[in-house]
Amino acid sequence: MKDHLIKLLETCIENSSDEDLGALSFVLEGIQNKITEKNTTYIDGLLHMERKLDENSCEITVPNNPILYNNLNILHGGITATVLDTTMGTLANYHLPEGFGAVTNQLNIHYIAPGTGDKIRCRAEIVHKGSKTMVISGEAFRSDGKKIAYATGTFFTIQK
Incomplete structure (x- = not known):
């Protein structure tokens, strides 16, 4: 699973516009919010x-x-x-x-x-x-x- 995600992220980063990278950053920061328990659910984290x-x-x-x-x-x-x-x-x-x-x-x-x-x-x-x-x-x-x-x-x- 990790290898697939790393490959997916690398592909997204290589082929993205600045706007796409901003969106990707927003989503990843939202997931991090859930992982670090700043937010209690994924939807709370994804929406910051x-x-x-x-x-x-x-x-x-x-x-x-x-x-x-x-x-x-x-x-x-x-x-x-x-x-x-x-x-x-x-x-x-x-x-x-x-x-x-x-x-x-x-x-x-x-x-x-x-x-x-x-x-x-x-x-x-x-x-x-x-x-x-x-x-x-x-x-x-x-x-x-x-x-x-x-x-x-x-x-x-x-x-x-």
């Missing part, structure tokens, strides 16, 4: 998520990078959805007792403005906390402070 969490809210910031862009060279809506879902899900899980987890049952997103700038910041707050479900709202902002998306999510509580 920085997290702030307290009793009332969760905030996740992700640097904007061309690897996350769609064909219009703006942040892909699926990335925005992933970061919003992660932000809301993190807050839901924070409020559950040991041995339980929250999984997304429904996710609704309203895209408002293009995701441009050097980062995206998502913030989540609990709307309703029941015994089996939680409803959480989230907002995504670009670096100039403009809101790019509004979301709500329903999360089921399950036993791990």
Whole structure:
């Protein structure tokens, strides 16, 4: 496996543009984030998520990078959805007792403005906390402070 990866990396490096090398660096640094436990999952690491969490809210910031862009060279809506879902899900899980987890049952997103700038910041707050479900709202902002998306999510509580 290692020999294959070394060969693949060498081929990519030899045949890449500066933009390609920047994307490769972003991905490898993301994997390193997971390996060194800066982030707990590969998706958190790959997106370079920085997290702030307290009793009332969760905030996740992700640097904007061309690897996350769609064909219009703006942040892909699926990335925005992933970061919003992660932000809301993190807050839901924070409020559950040991041995339980929250999984997304429904996710609704309203895209408002293009995701441009050097980062995206998502913030989540609990709307309703029941015994089996939680409803959480989230907002995504670009670096100039403009809101790019509004979301709500329903999360089921399950036993791990």
